[in-house]
Amino acid sequence: MNFNERVYALVRRIPRGKVLTYGRVAALLGVPRGARVVGWALHGAPADVPWHRVVNAKGCISTRCPEHPPQLQRALLVAEGVRFKADDSFEIADFPEVLWLLTPEELAALP
DNA sequence: TGAGTGACTGTAA
DNA sequence: CTTACAGCCACTC
Numbered sequence A: 001m002n003f004n005e006r007v008y009a010l011v012r013r014i015p016r017g018k019v020l021t022y023g024r025v026a027a028l029l030g031v032p033r034g035a036r037v038v039g040w041a042l043h044g045a046p047a048d049v050p051w052h053r054v055v056n057a058k059g060c061i062s063t064r065c066p067e068h069p070p071q072l073q074r075a076l077l078v079a080e081g082v083r084f085k086a087d088d089s090f091e092i093a094d095f096p097e098v099l100w101l102l103t104p105e106e107l108a109a110l111p
Numbered sequence B: 001t002g003a004g005t006g007a008c009t010g011t012a013a
Numbered sequence C: 001c002t003t004a005c006a007g008c009c010a011c012t013c
Helices: A003-011 A022-028 A035-043 A070-079 A104-109
Strands: none
Touching: A003 A022, A003 A035, A022 A035, A022 A104
C-alpha cells in the first residue's frame, strides 16, 4: 500500500461535519512533516474520498486544483453543517471545534 | 540515480 | 496585518 492509498484510507474515515489538517493527516500516517505530500495525494483522490474534509493548519481552504475548486469544497462543507466566518470567506469558524480529534492510538484501535 | 515538483507549515521581518 | 523563505517528503520522469 503506497502513501497515497494510506492517505485515502484515513480521509475516508473522517466523520461527516469534521475536518483534518494536512499536517495532522501526515502525522497520523507517521510522517510528521509530510503535509505537502498529503496535498499531492488529494490532488488525484478518487471520487469516493471526502477530500473536502482536509484543510490547511489555519482552517482555511487552500486547494488550487481546477478539479476540486475551493467554492465546491466550501459548499460541500457547508452542506455538512460546517460554518464559515463569512459568506464570502474560505476560513472555517470555530475551527478547533470542527477539527477531528484523533490520536495515533485511537487510529490503531480502529477496525 | 537525481533533479524537479507541489491543495503545507512555522518562523522571521 | 502582509510577504518571504527555507525545510519538508513521496512521487514522477
